[in-house]
Amino acid sequence: MQPIQATNYSVYFNQDCYTFLDSFLEENNYSKLFILVDSNTNENCLPHFLSLVATEIVIEIIEIESGEAHKNIESCIQLWESLTELGGDRKSLIINVGGGVITDIGGFVASTFKRGIDFINVPTTLLGMVDASIGGKNGVDLGNLKNQIGVINSPKAVLIDTIYLETLPQNEMRSGLAEMLKHGLIFDKEYWTKFNDLGNLSSDDLDDLIYQSVEIKNAIVMQDPTENGIRKALNFGHTLGHAIESYFLENPLKTTLLHGEAIAVGMILESFISMKKELITLDEYLEIKTTINSIFERVVFDENDLDPIIDLLIHDKKNEYGTIQFALLDGIGKIKLNQQADNKLITAAFDDYKT
Incomplete structure (x- = not known):
């Protein structure tokens, strides 16, 4: 499948995802690589993802609880604090591996940490692949009100590997x-x-x-x-x-x-x-x-x-x-x-x- 060219980034599919990512990491001198997952994708998707990523950059895994109930400012504060404690800086990269909650909150946290650092979305749900990770919308809920706080900011890429769909109910x-x-x-x-x-x-x-x-x-x-x-x-x-x-x-x-x-x-x-x-x-x-x-x-x-x-x-x-x-x-x-x-x-x- 040919990559789809979006505004300021491309969407890659299946094996092309990892070919692109390896080249991208080699070409960009990132200080540290943070991978954001939830409790489900940490167990079911992260091992496959890491097995296909070749880089010498230091990798830190950050996990949050799964579910819409955790897509809020409180989770963002925890993530900003984790990035700070783990030495995140303006030259860090965040890779969001998960469904719509992870790509939404991960993109928002990346767009606001240190006034903005680079991020890549790796959607692992069907909803994330066809909707949440595409289009540059990043944000969180305000109480029970959906997506009230956020920004429009493009990722460096979206990587869609449909093998992750095998993990879904x-x-x-x-x-x-x-x-x-x-x-x-x-x-x-x-x-x-x-x-x-x-x-x-x-x-x-x-x-x-x-x-x-x-x-x-x-x-x-x-x-x-x-x-x-x-x-x-x-x-x-x-x-x-x-x-x-x-x-x-x-x-x-x-x-x-x-x-x-x-x-x-x-x-x-x-x-x-x-x-x-x-x-x-x-x-x-x-x-x-x-x-x-x-x-x-x-x-x-x-x-x-x-x-x-x-x-x-x-x-x-x-x-x-x-x-x-x-x-x-x-x-x-x-x-x-x-x-x-x-x-x-x-x-x-x-x-x-x-x-």
């Missing part, structure tokens, strides 16, 4: 599929249709789908790196999806949802809103709803859940002047930005989701 694989489905819905109808029958996909097919998904996201990001226009398309399903994810994260009576599980619900809800605004047809909506529900388990909502979820929408980063902004479908494969929906329509979307 099925729910984590499905979580990544949500973002791939989104890329088809907002950008490429033909790509979307490939997910109508997942049963016949081989591992080679999956590699190709991952590659195409990265191409789609990268094409959008390169047009609008700082999210002033078309990049907002990537938020389809996320306005309601993030509110749902945050609500389930903070509510002790709810089982925490993976990012993709919440976004899958958000895409169905926002497709319903698109239909009601006559941007997609009923048949298109039912196709979307049926396909997503065939992959993801239905999430149960009580009547008491809706008001607090809707209240969380005001914190969405796309909002302008206090108005909630949706990126809605304009037919499958196209998007319409800066759309509004009142609470009555949002409630109707939840009611339809339950049926």
